[in-house]
Amino acid sequence: MTVKTANALSEDENLKSRSRFLRGDIAADLADAVTGAVSTGSGKLLKFHGIYQQDDRDLRNERQQQKLEPLYSFLLRLRLPGGICTPEQWLALDDLARRYAYPSLRITTRQTFQYHGVYKRNLKALVAGLAQAGLDSIAACGDVNRNVVSHNNPCLSSLHAELHHWSRLLSEQFLPKTRAFQEIWLDEKPVADAQPEQEPLYGATYLPRKFKIGLALPPHNDIDVFAQDLGFIAIVKRGKIAGFNVSVGGGMGMTHSDVATYPRTADVIGFCRSDQVLTVAEQILSIQRDFGDRSNRKHARFKYTLDDRGTDWFLRELTSRLGFQLEPAQAFRFEHNGDPLGWVQGQQGLWHLTLGILSGRIKDTPETAWLVGLREIARIHQGDFRLTANQNLTVAGVSADNKPRIEALLAEHRIPLPDNWSGIRRHAISCVSLPTCGLAMAESERWLPDLLSLLEPVLQRNGLSEDAITLRVTGCPNGCGRPFLGEIGLVGKSLGRYNLYLGAGFAGERLNKLYRENLTEDEIVAVLTPLIEQYGKQRHKGEHFGDFLIRKKHVAAVTAGRDFHTGDNK
Structure with a gap:
């Protein structure tokens, strides 16, 4: 393994290097009862353990006036590949939330759970x-491969089951090998006279930044595969997955007013057979390990x-490491990136409620x-629970006999079926933001x-209540809610003010573009209203909102990340 860098390493790289494979001072900081916080270095290393330090920003000023430190707490994110848990695990998750965190579970846009409000103790x-x-x-955060996402319901068909597989x-292939997690959190004792610890894939400094992998099954792009660093797009022939198109280079984060940073949709670079998936993924990850910017x-x-080195260079490097070339990419088509809400029946006759x-x-x-009702459902449910990358929940594997019992518990606890949800509500995503996120x-x-x-109401007046429009809202430009893939994207600029982005592809294949800056909440509705009215009157049959805005030249189409900031908006 050769890590190449032309400039001085960043402090984060030095921290990882001297961390003794992610141990650092975490154990000592956890034992320090004087403060509810950990040191800056431990805070960074904790991310590799799936944990972020936060504080309640609603209470900052009050506590400062009282000469108290901020009310520190922690976010803990689970590693849950494919977003699946059993009813028994659901009950355990629910119990742990009520005992040790805010009494809630939050489904993230990476198809897993987060706990909020966990005190250090x-x-x-x-x-x-x-x-x-x-x-x-483990590895739910940090400079490693993070939670692997895929279509959320493998019970629908054998194809979905293979994606979850x-x-x-x-996920298992790219887990860090360090025993730091087990030693710090589970009190595992180091083995006497053991061989020196190693990370065969990652090395002592892991990756330059986070890395995300997702698997999609056309025509459904419900994981936003083009937002992933590495995507595998299933190609089905004669009812079986023949292999995967490989996409590389997606990522949503950027920094306001820094044109050197930008979101990017992934490029499809070729096709691999199913038996080549792990090898292809490992070599792609190793290229980023060796050539990513560590300064x-x-x-x-x-x-x-x-973008710095070019796709041609990347393909040559990948071929050299693989010892074979990827085959040409095969034809596929995505039609949407939302979830089919409500009841559906799978191939085996079982029912699934999203x-x-x-x-x-x-x-x-x-x-x-919500919490009580789903707890009661978990106690009688014989299938499992599946999270989606759009922050929804599927109660999967429900027998015909159990379906009325599930529906009765939903009604008893006032949990509505999404039958009457508007099209835009069905396709709305947001990040957590205030009061806990320090970046918000x-x-x-x-x-x-x-x-x-x-x-x-604006959509209803224009006959668009049922029409699907993707809406993404985030409190900052780091991209946790994939805002730059929303036909309407709103990105926080300051309290009560947002940048408005328009024109993304409905199926997640195209970025949006800046339309107006620094709008108040009232101004956002005022700006969108005439555009929605025009869409209701002048759209073509089957034309999505983002495509309409581009056709009418309200915004320009963004086909590459480097074009995100270039030229006029139109």
Whole structure:
């Protein structure tokens, strides 16, 4: 393994190098009862363990006036390849949330769960509880391959089951080998006289930045495969998966006013057989390990490695490492990137119910007893639960006999079926943002319901209530909610103000483009209203909102990440 860099290593690289394979000072910081926080270095290393340090920003000023430190707590994210858990695991997750965190579960846009509001003193107990349930948070964050996403319901067909199989294999293949997680969280003792620890794939400094893998099954792009560093797009022939088209270089994050940073959709570079998937993935990841920028973290994602060196260079390097060439990419077509909400029946006769959960937040409110209701369902459910990359939840594998019992529990706990959801509500995503995210510049999750309540009447007046429009809202430009793939994308600029992006492809194949900057919440609705009215009157049959805006020259089409900031908006 040869890591190539022309400039001085960043402090993050030096931290990883001296961390003793991700141990650092984490154990000592956890034992320090004087503060609810950990040191800066431990905070960075904790990400590799699936944990982020945060504080309640709603209380910052009040606590500062009281001469108290911020109310520190931690976010813990699970590694859950393909987004599947059993009813027994659901009950354990629910119990742990009520004992050690905010009493809620949040489904993320990477098809897993996050806990919020975990105090430092409760972290070890939470991790131990997850381990007892057969779950963990290893590599859910950090400069490694993160949670592998795939179509959420392998019970629908054998094709979906195969995708989930690959998500698990890829996740296991690229797990860090360090025993730091087991030693720190599960009190495992180092083996006496053991061989020196190694990371055969990652090395002592792991990857330059995070790396994301996803598997998609056309015509459904429900994981936004083009937002992934590495995507595998299933090619089906004679009812079986013959192999996968390979896409590389997707990524959503950028920095406001820094044109050297930009979102990028992945390029399809060829086709591989199923038996080549793990080898292809490992060699692609190793190229990023060796050539990614380790001096500037804003420039360290795989998308910049590709753009700096070029696709031709990358293909030559990949072929050299593989010892064979990828075959030419095969034809495929994506039609949408949302979830089919409601009941559907799979090939084996079982039923699957996908519930729409706005922002993925499962908590009890005066209106809806989400947490209690799903707990009761888990106690009688004989299938499993499947999370989607669009923050929804599928109660999968329901027998015809059990279906009425599930529906009765939903009604009893006021959990609505999404039958009456508008098209835009069905396709709305948001990040967590305030009050816990330290990067947030504006509201997101807490504002999304208000925004939808303002936009839905406009759509209804123009006969568009049922029409699907993708809406993505994030509190900052780091891209957790994939805002740059929304036909309407709103990215926080400051409290109450957002940049408005328009014109992404409905199936997730094209980025949007900046339309207006620094709008207030009221201005956003005022700007969108005439565009929606024009769309209702002048669209072509079957024409999506993003395509319409480009045809009418409201925004220019963005076909490559480097064009995201270039030229006029139109």
